[in-house]
Amino acid sequence: MAQAKTLTQAEIDQVLRYTSKSRYAVRNRCLILTSFWSGMRVAEIANLKMRDVLNEDRTIKTEIRLSADQTKGNEARVVFIPQKLRDEFTQYLKTRKLFNPEIPFFHSSNRLGFSPNTLCQWFFWTYKRAGLNNASSHSGRRSFITSLAVKGVGVRVLASLAGHKSIAVTQRYIDVNDEMKRNAVELI
Numbered sequence: 001m002a003q004a005k006t007l008t009q010a011e012i013d014q015v016l017r018y019t020s021k022s023r024y025a026v027r028n029r030c031l032i033l034t035s036f037w038s039g040m041r042v043a044e045i046a047n048l049k050m051r052d053v054l055n056e057d058r059t060i061k062t063e064i065r066l067s068a069d070q071t072k073g074n075e076a077r078v079v080f081i082p083q084k085l086r087d088e089f090t091q092y093l094k095t096r097k098l099f100n101p102e103i104p105f106f107h108s109s110n111r112l113g114f115s116p117n118t119l120c121q122w123f124f125w126t127y128k129r130a131g132l133n134n135a136s137s138h139s140g141r142r143s144f145i146t147s148l149a150v151k152g153v154g155v156r157v158l159a160s161l162a163g164h165k166s167i168a169v170t171q172r173y174i175d176v177n178d179e180m181k182r183n184a185v186e187l188i
Contacts, residue, residue, distance in 0.1 A: 004138035006146045006175040011132055012036060018130035024109070028126065030092040031106060035123070035140025037085040038064075039162055041072055042123060042137035043116035044079070051101035053089060058099060060086040077163040145173040150180050 007015075012032070019028035034045055047070040055061055064079040071077055081089075093099075096107070104113025114122065120137040127135035145158050159170040 003172070004136040004142050005132070005134040006142045007036075007132070007135060007139050011135075012143070015127060015130040015132060015135075019126065024095075024107075026092050026095050027106060030088045031119075031122075032126070032140065033085060033088050035137070036143055037082055037088075038079050039141050039144035040066075040079055041141060041163075042120050043072065044070055045106065046104075046114045046116045046119040048105035049101065050099055050103055050105055053105050054093075054099065054101075058093075060089045062086070071163060073163065073165065075163075080161070142173050142175070145170065146175045146177075149174045150177070150183070152183075 015032055016029055019025060019032060022028050031045065034040065035042070038045075044066055047066075048064070052064050052066070052070075053061060060081070062081055064081060066077050066079060068074045068076045106114060106119075108114050108118065123137035123139075124135075127139065141162070145162055148158055148161070149155070155167045155170055155174075158174075159165075159167045162170055162173070164170045
């Protein structure tokens with residue numbers, strides 16, 4: 001099975017331009033950036049509840065604590081949320097009217113939230129309609145891991161951020177590219 005495409009910044013910008021013209025533009029932007037900036041799996045994003053992201057005073061948490069039933073490996077994990085993604089969450093929440101802790105964080109068109117399968121399809125069709133072939137719901141996660149590897153983050157830290165038990169799994173996510181090779185030879 002082919003791996004999901006790792007997207008360049010130009011391709012991420014392309015899909016963000018496409019989503020900016022969509023019906024739920026702010027939500028769609030936030031979904032895309034959550035994938036790229038948190039490294040969460042699509043099922044983890046689909047399973048987010050308001051309580052996972054918001055403190056009681058409705059401020060955005062800096063860490064999302066996913067329960068075992070929200071993750072692939074059936075093991076709880078912590079997802080660290082960078083400031084720029086917290087800012088996106090804040091913008092997205094301005095479009096929401098309900099803040100019940102138990103409702104889905106990301107609403108669907110029927111306001112009930114996405115299942116992991118429907119969100120997976122949403123990502124596939126969003127990328128396809130934006131003109132990106134071979135991109136999938138896993139592209140954001142692979143791009144997250146690869147972009148941090150380019151910046152020199154060690155594979156053990158990457159594995160922990162991704163929720164992988166094995167660094168061998170994490171290593172398969174990293175696309176070696178010319179920028180990484182240029183950076184490497186400059187270390188000589």
